[in-house]
Amino acid sequence: MPPQHNAGAEHMLVSMLRPLVERGHDVQVWLSRYGRATEPYDYRGIQVVPLESRLDFPTAVRRADVLVSHLECVPSTTALARGYGKPVVVLCHNTHRPTFRDMASGGTALAVYNSQWMEREAELFFAEYPKAVRPASSLVVRPPVFxxxxxxxxxxxxxxxxxxxxxxxxxxxxxxxxxxxxxxxxxxxxxxxxxxxxxxxxxxxxxxxxxxxxxxxxxxxxxxxxxxxxxxxxxxxxxxxxxxxxxxxxxxxxxxxxxxxxxxxxxxxxxxxxxxxxxxxxxxxxxxxxxxxxxxxxxxxxxxxxxxxxxxxxxxxx
Structure with missing residues (x-):
């Protein structure tokens, strides 16, 4: 997460979470890799919890209303969501096969595609693998730039x-x-x-x-x-x-x-x-x-x- 790690996927996530904060929601981002930060910090109203802080993510999942995941975190987050009966949203940042495969393991309440062409690629994936579990719903959100x-x-x-x-x-x-x-x-x-x-x-x-x-x-x-x-x-x-x-x-x-x-x-x-x-x-x-x-x-x-x-x-x- 910013400010240490700045790439398109992370800033897309930030720009999508900021409006939720503005609407009064409590938004947290739990990091899955070690970095330089050791204690939770605030970034544009979002509470960021570093892996180094060694806080209890499963407890946070149990208390959450909605889980949002992306990239390599999708399989583990989806598994926890199923265990606690929580809806999970998957942000899809690319058309690489693991993106669709991980989302299609079951339990995705909402898939968010960052472009129309990615949405079309997802449809081709599900047509090719009819046993894959489609998300309950989907939405195209172009990476928001203010x-x-x-x-x-x-x-x-x-x-x-x-x-x-x-x-x-x-x-x-x-x-x-x-x-x-x-x-x-x-x-x-x-x-x-x-x-x-x-x-x-x-x-x-x-x-x-x-x-x-x-x-x-x-x-x-x-x-x-x-x-x-x-x-x-x-x-x-x-x-x-x-x-x-x-x-x-x-x-x-x-x-x-x-x-x-x-x-x-x-x-x-x-x-x-x-x-x-x-x-x-x-x-x-x-x-x-x-x-x-x-x-x-x-x-x-x-x-x-x-x-x-x-x-x-x-x-x-x-």
Whole structure:
């Protein structure tokens, strides 16, 4: 969990839990891995309980009205939920087989998909495995981005957030070498081996708390790169749109859905293509047009309706 661990899945969870806190609910997040925190702490009104605190999670489950789980925690949380007769909500952040398999073990009251294409992939999974237990209900909630928390005046750098190979670290390094006249910003990610070129035009930024992204990253970024081999949605891209920052991305289904007509898509294997697009986008006229499309798409992705549906669905289970 933030502020120590900042990735798309965790910040999607935070942005979905915050409205529940605002509606008066007691919201806790129990961590399943060891980290630096040793005592419970508050993050945006959410009580975070580190594994190091050695508090009793089964007792918390017994007292809860609704359990929400994601990623590798789903099997154990679902088992406890069944034991205590509690409804469980599963947040699906990717289309990898374990996501659907774990959810289909039985007992899922609500499945939340982060995109329409993921919902379609889930339907294909259940059609292929008819013995899998479908969730009682499902809902699409696009990773909520509160645009006013990210919007700023863009900077001058070409930026990559999380510089591991899968996110495009090699593409970023190649472009920085090809474009010594341009400033590049490499933001260390929450996971994966980081590819950080030692070049005079590359500045490396340490891992950033999501609450500081506006000032530390987007306020210094002119164009965001997302040459990812896989993105189920691409939250960082949507955060950048809030400031009118153009995003140049590999056309994964998730990024195509999230960016829509605001995205500039180039295959991650085509470094020549990335360089050509960047040089074009860095001209004032092209950047203004791309920036206008980015802001328009940000407005289209206002999370108000999704979050209202989400809160209503959770409260109906309590």
């Amino acid at each position: 645009a006013d928390e990210y919007a700023t005046r863009p900077g001058k750098a070409i930026t990559l957030i999380n510089c591991n190979e899968a996110k495009g670290g090699k593409v970023f390094a190649a472009l920085a070498r090809r474009m010594p006249d341009q400033q590049f910003l490499a933001v260390k990610g929450a996971y994966g081996e980081q590819i950080l070129p030692d070049l005079p035009n590359v500045e490396v930024v340490e891992h950033v708390d999501g609450a500081d992204m506006r000032e530390t990253v987007y306020g210094r970024t002119k164009v965001l790169l997302m040459p990812s081999s896989y993105e189920s949605w691409g939250r960082a891209a949507v955060e950048a749109l809030a400031s009118g920052i153009p995003v140049v991305a590999h056309p994964t289904p998730g990024l195509c859905e999230s960016l829509g007509e605001a995205g500039v898509f180039v295959d991650r294997s085509d470094v020549d293509g990335y360089e050509a697009v960047l040089r074009k986008l860095l001209t004032p006229a092209e950047h203004r047009l791309a920036s206008k499309r980015a802001r328009a798409r940000s407005a289209e992705l206002d999370p108000t309706a999704d979050l209202a549906a989400w809160c209503g669905a959770v409260e109906a289970l309590a």
